Amino acid sequence: MFRLQERSTTPIYEQIVEQMKALVAKNVMQPGEKVPSVRELSSMLVVNPNTVSKAYQELERQGVIETLRGKGTFIAEPAAPPMAEERMTKLKDEVNRIAVEAKHLGLEREEFIDMVEQACEVWWRDDES
């Protein structure tokens, strides 16, 4: 399920956050589904439990998962994600940054849009069918 990139500049806790989000986006993990506990995941990945716990805190803050006292941690219902505004601003910045990079690399406008389309193929596949 989870696969950490040994050689990556992204910190481990961010990798966990991203991969959890990706699993939810791909519908591999459904809302209400139980996620491994901090201890289970840390043992699975051989990663410090405090790192996993930090990632879970971040995921909870972003409304991806929720912890029910005494029951465990579950994928949250995709209600209006918390901090939508903040994340939206961040997303716009990211898109902007990527566009700059594309321009700098000398891509044509269409080429770049194609590239974005391709990425969307993966994540919006279910909606189209």
Next chain:
Amino acid sequence: MQRSIFVRALWWKEYRQTRVLLWLMMIAGFFSTAYLHMREVWFASPQVIVGLVEYLAKTQETNWLLHRNYGGFMLLLVLGGFLLSLWQLGHERRNQMSEQTFALPYPRWVIYVTKWLVSVAYIVFVVTASVALDILVLKLSQVGAYVHVIDFIGRGFHIIFVTVAAYTFTLFIGSFTGTWTLQAALSIISLFLYEFFTLMLQQLLYIFMITPIYMELRLRGTFWEKFNLTNWVFHEGGNYPYAFVGVVSLLLFIAGMVLYSRNSLENNGKLVLFPIIEKLFIVGFVLCAALFSGNLSYDTLYPGRLGYAAGAGLGTIIGYIIIRTLTRMRVRT
């Protein structure tokens, strides 16, 4: 806080490490007591047994029934105690065993006391069991009427006393030596140390014309004669110095306990764990070497003061070289 000195985990560990010796001591005990009597009073030919009974009836000399054989029994037990002390201290300094022991949540002196108590328990058990079995063997035979249990109890007590004293001595030596080989060597050497020094000093005094050779060194009855492991074990005649041996053993026990709790395990594998004791040991070794080679040179090469002095000088140098090499050596642990 655990205040008791009876720590089950430590008793188990000591028993587990040395149980083979307990069985060996039991076997040795049986073959040097009950078995010998079985052969004499059970399996010997009827004429011999009848002769024995007649002799006992006539002389009432019942003491020899036990005395004759228990000398061997005691020596075997002393040997057993010696091996126990080697196993408990010298041998434990190998394979990180003492490191494991010191990592346990118990004070070091409790560990030392436990070792001692376990061995004393072994000795008491073996003596009691062997003597009881021996009494049974004799009682059930035709000489049964002449067996006085009280003699056996007295003798049993003496054997326990001597064995425990000798064991305490060798355990004490293990408390400051870094290898089992030196613990064994020093224990054995201490058997002969007294004789060696009397002989050597006598010779020295004679050669340098201080006293004639026929004059005995006045060591009889002194501390040095009594403080002598050989005398503790092989003491002949009555008047065994119980009080002296008891007090000295107690002091050695306490000294061993103090030294053990100050053991620096990083020195395991060296001859001696403590730098100060190491210096004493070097001085003692060189002194012995000097006396011995002085004597040797006087006897074989040149019988005169010069020969003795030359031999002693050479012995000092060689002895020093040997002991420095040995003390710098370190057995991998």
Next chain:
Amino acid sequence: MMQVEAIHKAIDGRPILRGISFTIEPGRIMGLVGRNGTGKTTLMRTLVGIYDPDQGSVAFEGMDIHKYPELKRDVVFVPDAPVALEAYTIRECAAWYGQIYPSFDLFYFTEAMERFKLPMNKRVRTLSKGMKMLFSTALGLSTKARLILFDEPTNGVDAVTKKQLLSLIVESLRKDSSILISSHMLNELDRIADTVVLLRDGRTDETWDLEQLRQHMKKLQVVFTATEPPAWLAREDVFVLQQVGRVYTVMLESDEAFTALKREEPMFIDELPLSLEDWFMWKSGGDGDAA
């Protein structure tokens, strides 16, 4: 949880530890790193009362561990090989540890032995190197002691066993317990340790928080326009890991260094993944005399 203060220790007249100070916090995994022969084992043995320090003190919950050995019911040392237990069977070891440590969890231990397919009546001597370490790690963890020290647990252990072993260790961590793990294999501590203390020349400078370390440090590949290497490379907070022609692999310790680098207008900057090993190379004196 444990305060180590100014420990000094000489062996055979040679100073091995020359002022070791650090604190182990509860709920954390701490890595003890240093080259071979820097005294990691000596230090660990001093922390658990096997060796007495020449100077300094080791306090567990404020009490001197060398004065109160009963504290060691909560401080367990797992050496790099269970040589002292070799004569015993696995069952005997468990029974013995059960007598020593009041919170010993026999259920946890037997379950671990079943998981690794180690029969309880097997003698420790007959186990392979990897199995021995799995056994002694599980035995140490079963004590449920609050502080467990592992001395190079993964040394000479194959990759699969190593993963099992480290999994076992990380999953045992609780809020009120800590783990100290020594290693010269840094890439494996990289992901499991919260903090790292570096042992060098018998001394420890400070405890490094790995998370902060990653935030403050950068590993870059830089190519400069000028043929002359700029003075920037000589900065205190810059360390050159490697140089091939005009391509430098460097580590930066501060953001100022990065800003300064941009002012140099290099031809090319690329960020590389940072590992503990790079940092270790720098801090342990990567001056060519590699251990």
